[in-house]
Amino acid sequence: MAGKLYGIGVGPGDPELLTLKAVRIIRECGVILVPGEDYRQSVAYRIARQAVPELDGKLVAGVPVPMTRNQAERDAAHRQTAVRVMDLLDRGEQVGFLNLGDVTVYASCLYIHRLVAKQGYETELVSGVPSFCAAAARLGTGLAEDGQQLHILPQPEQIREGLKLPGTKVIMKMGRNMGQVKQWLKESGHQVHMVERCGMPGERLYGSADAIREDASYYSLLIVRENGESSQGMPEPV
Amino acid sequence: MAGKLYGIGVGPGDPELLTLKAVRIIRECGVILVPGEDYRQSVAYRIARQAVPELDGKLVAGVPVPMTRNQAERDAAHRQTAVRVMDLLDRGEQVGFLNLGDVTVYASCLYIHRLVAKQGYETELVSGVPSFCAAAARLGTGLAEDGQQLHILPQPEQIREGLKLPGTKVIMKMGRNMGQVKQWLKESGHQVHMVERCGMPGERLYGSADAIREDASYYSLLIVRENGESSQGMPEPV
Numbered sequence: 001m002a003g004k005l006y007g008i009g010v011g012p013g014d015p016e017l018l019t020l021k022a023v024r025i026i027r028e029c030g031v032i033l034v035p036g037e038d039y040r041q042s043v044a045y046r047i048a049r050q051a052v053p054e055l056d057g058k059l060v061a062g063v064p065v066p067m068t069r070n071q072a073e074r075d076a077a078h079r080q081t082a083v084r085v086m087d088l089l090d091r092g093e094q095v096g097f098l099n100l101g102d103v104t105v106y107a108s109c110l111y112i113h114r115l116v117a118k119q120g121y122e123t124e125l126v127s128g129v130p131s132f133c134a135a136a137a138r139l140g141t142g143l144a145e146d147g148q149q150l151h152i153l154p155q156p157e158q159i160r161e162g163l164k165l166p167g168t169k170v171i172m173k174m175g176r177n178m179g180q181v182k183q184w185l186k187e188s189g190h191q192v193h194m195v196e197r198c199g200m201p202g203e204r205l206y207g208s209a210d211a212i213r214e215d216a217s218y219y220s221l222l223i224v225r226e227n228g229e230s231s232q233g234m235p236e237p238v
Numbered sequence: 239m240a241g242k243l244y245g246i247g248v249g250p251g252d253p254e255l256l257t258l259k260a261v262r263i264i265r266e267c268g269v270i271l272v273p274g275e276d277y278r279q280s281v282a283y284r285i286a287r288q289a290v291p292e293l294d295g296k297l298v299a300g301v302p303v304p305m306t307r308n309q310a311e312r313d314a315a316h317r318q319t320a321v322r323v324m325d326l327l328d329r330g331e332q333v334g335f336l337n338l339g340d341v342t343v344y345a346s347c348l349y350i351h352r353l354v355a356k357q358g359y360e361t362e363l364v365s366g367v368p369s370f371c372a373a374a375a376r377l378g379t380g381l382a383e384d385g386q387q388l389h390i391l392p393q394p395e396q397i398r399e400g401l402k403l404p405g406t407k408v409i410m411k412m413g414r415n416m417g418q419v420k421q422w423l424k425e426s427g428h429q430v431h432m433v434e435r436c437g438m439p440g441e442r443l444y445g446s447a448d449a450i451r452e453d454a455s456y457y458s459l460l461i462v463r464e465n466g467e468s469s470q471g472m473p474e475p476v
Contacts, residue, residue: 105388
């Protein structure tokens, strides 16, 4: 009987934010795959390893996650990983694919999950806490209340239009564009908070657009509020 | 020494989706508050009770959550609960306030958290899996990939404009407006999936706007995709 593929969200950084289900499924899987060539360098692996020391007794392997925008190259890498996964499933292995944060929001495991599911294999997505929820909690504040809208914007070219939307805006994955984004935010006059490396070593909180470092980590997340919204309970700018 | 207030997300329904941290903090709190007059009727309590049977040995109480749109009435109820919480904290109790889903997205505990934090008490928000992530996982699909935007729309009057936004739209809290929302969705021609009571008894999946029951539960969540997006890996309409 073929095994089953689990896409497993390990949460944003704090190992205690793994769910009970994630811990159980990781324990039950014989093979664990993590994004990145060297699994020991993988952020998702390091988080899970702290919550589930039994990982040491398992077959763990890194899988390539092409950082290129070349779609053909990416598709080829995903197909290659899917073939590898299906080979393991054919041998009856239960395979877990670890993913930083949640498995349904900008998750590497989705591509593999889709390809494998399409071939008729049994698959399951195991939810994790997404980074934007953890960042807001770390700031001691809500993302949205009552009827407020919440918008997640993952690309620099979406920011200027996106800032006009009502409700709260979460800006992710800015990387090298942080300088430009900082400028737009300052011009907009919006209330801005940022969490860098939430729940990880080197975590840092920012209380205004001015304070943001342009060379901040890839694992940085901005929370932008409409002007005039309450910031009660938010920490002072750092 | 005064105690600390914890806002605790218990996830969307499946008790296994509590985080390790939520379980630990619930165990460490002497007093647990849950939304609703009768705590035994509280959905958040029932979920947590299955994951943490030790709840039976704790002081558990329901707190009123006014369902009115009358702001003064709501504020008064929140202030009353905050006073009660601060009295417990003054007596050195660790107090946990359970919340369905995550604590930063449309969470009852935020109001109390803010009032108590403002008075200088120590507070912490403990993240949980939000319902929209769990619903997408239940459908075996992603909410957003690569550069796709994600928009959370919690009010009927936001739907018609919101459906024009690029990327994925999550529609929540429709309740009695489901009939009207269903009509708008049908007119829009978008690809629609819905999960009713995700991870709870009576869970049901819907694969099209046509299939949606107008009297669906309050715990229903719609996922709307841009036309032409892939639905590979999504279950067939039911």
